[in-house]
Amino acid sequence: MLEEILAGGAAALGISLPENAPRLYRAYYTALTEANRQFNLTAIEGEDQAARLHFLDSLAVLRWEKLAGKNVIDVGTGGGIPGLALKIAEPALQLTLLDATEKKTAFLASLSEKLGLPCVCLTGRAEELGHESAWRETYDIAVARAVAETRILAEICLPFVKVGGKLLALKSADTDGELKAAESTVKALGGVIAAIHDYTLPGTDIPRRIAVIEKTAPTLEKYPRRWAAIQKRPL
Numbered sequence: 001m002l003e004e005i006l007a008g009g010a011a012a013l014g015i016s017l018p019e020n021a022p023r024l025y026r027a028y029y030t031a032l033t034e035a036n037r038q039f040n041l042t043a044i045e046g047e048d049q050a051a052r053l054h055f056l057d058s059l060a061v062l063r064w065e066k067l068a069g070k071n072v073i074d075v076g077t078g079g080g081i082p083g084l085a086l087k088i089a090e091p092a093l094q095l096t097l098l099d100a101t102e103k104k105t106a107f108l109a110s111l112s113e114k115l116g117l118p119c120v121c122l123t124g125r126a127e128e129l130g131h132e133s134a135w136r137e138t139y140d141i142a143v144a145r146a147v148a149e150t151r152i153l154a155e156i157c158l159p160f161v162k163v164g165g166k167l168l169a170l171k172s173a174d175t176d177g178e179l180k181a182a183e184s185t186v187k188a189l190g191g192v193i194a195a196i197h198d199y200t201l202p203g204t205d206i207p208r209r210i211a212v213i214e215k216t217a218p219t220l221e222k223y224p225r226r227w228a229a230i231q232k233r234p235l
Contacts, residue, residue, distance in 0.1 A: 001047045001051075002025065002026060002050065003025070003026065005047070005056075006025055006051050006055055006056065007022070008202065009051070009056040009201075009202035009203060010059060013056070013060055013062075013063050013199075013202060015059055015062050017089055018088075018089065018091065024088045024115050024117070025051075025088060027115060028084065029050050031114070032050070032079055033045075035079075039103050039104075052203055052204055052206075054079075054085065055085050056201055056202055057082070057201060057208060058081055058082030058083075058085035058145070059085065059089055060170075060199055060201075060210065061082060061086060061143065061168055061210060062089060062090060064210065064212075065141070065166070065168065067086060067090045067093040067141065068093060069094075070140040070141050071093075071094045071096075071138065071139050071140045072086070072093050072094065072095050072096070072139065072140065072141045072142070072143060073095075073096040073097075073135075073139045073142050073160050074096070074097050074098060074142075074143050074144070075126050075143070075144045075147065075153075075156060076098070076099060076100075076126065076144055076146075076148075077104070078104060078146075079104065079108075080097060080108050080111070081145055082143055082145050083095050083097050083143060084097065084111070084112065084115075084117070086143070087112075087119060088115070091117060095117075095119035095120070096119065096121075096122055096135075096139070097112075097119055098122045098123075098124070098129070099122075099123065100123070100124060100125050100126075102123045105121040105122065105123045106121075125227065126156040126160075126224070127155075127156050127224040127226065127227050130156065130160055130224045131221075131224070135160055136159055136160065137162045138162060139160050139161050139162060139165060140162065140166075141165060141167075141168060142157040142161050142165070142168070143167075143168045143170070144157055144167070144170065149178055149182075149234075150171075150175070150179055150186075150211065151178075151181060151185040151234040151235055152231065152234055153169055154182060154186050154189050154191065154213060154235075155189060155224045155230055155235060156224050156230065157169075158189045158190060158191050158213070158219055158223075159189075159219045159224055161191075162215065163190070163215050163216065163217060164214075165214075165215045166194075166212055166213060167191065167212075167213040168211075168212060169213065170209075171208070171209045171210070171211055172207070172208065173208060174207075175209060175211070179193060179211055185234065185235040186213055188220075189219050189223055189235070190215055190217035191216060191217075192213065192214055193211060195211075196209060196211050196212070197209065197210040197212070
């Protein structure tokens with residue numbers, strides 16, 4: 001079932017998958033299901049939901065963005081969504097998976113090795129690592145899904161993105177007010193909301209959205225702030 005849903009959904013999105021993608025998504029789903037019994041990675045269960053709500057929702061990025069050869073960081077990756085799902089479809093991207101929970105990054109490090117999809121698995125808090133020279137303003141693309149509202153997301157993600165790069169925020173469709181409220185925040189961090197792509201998940205009536213935030217200027221050194229300040233007083 002999973003393979004058929006992915007094939008049909010990818011075609012509906014106008015995306016071509018590599019020949020080995022069905023096998024890799026099957027292995028990913030199996031590993032995710034097994035790991036979920038030990039620690040909480042996802043509330044989504046079953047092949048149908050995983051194929052549509054995890055994998056196809058991740059793949060929708062490729063409808064608008066070419067990631068081959070790009071240096072991509074997935075902030076708050078959890079079980080590897082959307083980053084690892086994108087890496088299967090576009091193995092030429094350079095991927096860093098960032099999460100604050102060591103169990104999750106250890107799982108992803110092991111899984112990426114088994115899948116033959118090398119990536120960097122980074123354990124730490126985004127608002128702290130965003131100040132380190134090894135990571136700050138070094139990425140072409142940051143992606144994030146189901147992490148935080150846009151004002152908070154922009155502050156923890158944009159410091160990783162180089163000038164000329166992008167933050168791709170995977171959102172629900174009912175976020176007009178949230179994105180409007182984030183415009184001044186994004187500007188203060190050196191970015192601009194450049195595009196909003198709306199779509200419906202193939203095989204469902206679920207509306208989804210990708211907000212594209214372009215990095216137009218360096219982020220001031222004082223950002224990101226400490227997590228308590230980010231939450232209590234969003235920019």
